Amino acid sequence: MLIYIYIIETVEADHNFTIVGLEYSTLHCQTNQLGQNHSVAFGSVVIIRDLLFVILVMWSSLYTVNLLYKHRQRAQHIHSPSLSPQSSPEIKATHTILLLVSCFVFFHCSNNFVVFYLFHKPEKNSRLKRITGIFSSCYPTICPFVLLKNSKITSKLTSSLSKLRIIFS
Template identity: 45%
Template sequence: MSPLEIILGVVFCSQTAIGVLGNSFLVFLFTFMFLTAHKLRPIDTILIQLAWANSLMLLFKGVPQTMAALSLKNFLDDTGCKTVFYLLRVARALSLSMTCFLSGFQAIAISPSTSRYIKLKNRTQKSIIPCSVLCWISHLILNSIILLTIKGTRTTRNISNLLDYGFCSTSTTSTITVALSSVVASLPDVTCVGLMVFASGYMMLLLKRHQKRVQHIHTSSLSPRASPEIRATRSIQLLVNTFVFFYLLNSVLVLYMHFKNPRPWLLHSSNFLAGCFPNICPFVLI
């Protein structure tokens, strides 16, 4: 085992452990609040699902990738690879959807309390659970197509038209087919990212207007801390910018690897970037 393999194993293992610990803390916190008869806010339902999705994503991505980095590439058979990669894709899609859902719910929650927005807020609170169930079911169904293309590395050593992910491989066909499939698969992701950016921009605009209305209150205050509006705006910016940055950068690398034979460092970089947001997300929320 080379020093590089040991370093990669430690990096992926540390990323997985820290991310799972942070997300598990959120799950434990909300579970404790529920068991102690505290009334959970509607937004807490989204946060619990986001923490679960991030934890599953880190586990199904980080553990196999750590073992692959330590040269244990043949520890999964074909069935194991299909199962792990399928659950990984479902968890990734749920993390994206719940982050988008979180931004949308926050945007509606801080909207002006007019009669029109009050009705929308009430409907939104009642639709959180049905929409969440719909997200889970739709992602479980849509990502089932991955079961047709993913193969275990044990049975794909001598096949040339494969894209190796370290612990699993996926079959590749012509450039046109890859391009079309990539565009179709990325449409839901692009839609969620667009809605997230729009909702976050809308929230920052509302918070900026509110800050101007109460500026005289904050000016007369002797506290050196930033106003609640500024702190909330910074948190929103940090969460959304972090997600968009890592998502776009990783998407470019994945798309490039579908057209070119990727070098090992590029594959490891893509795998590391894929775990950055679920790793950082709980600490931003905390």
């Protein structure tokens, strides 16, 4: 939040005309012209923040995957893989974690590339502003479906609904 104090102070409604120069601009609002010093400082701080937190998310996810792998190795003698045709819960959790992290990193980085391109492009493009909105909403939209995919409650609900459909058909 501290990074965006300057942006919050200078934000105004989006105008119906094109402004040429360095400004922070979204579909619904924009800032006044940023000076060259402010734009370099703002861009540098945002890049450092994003790299720090994306690396932190990736590191914690890989650490969790490593813990799941070690747990599976220790518990492998308890559960024989030949008894159950399903994959282990550790493997399912690992796949879910890796899928979520991959989606997060992809959409976050894609959104940031478009935002920085818009920030440094002299002429603002409303289509690219809409694309940033799409990129920023993709991960929160996809994430619940990925989490529900491996949920036992969801699979039980789906199977019971399909049984009801068969009965009433």
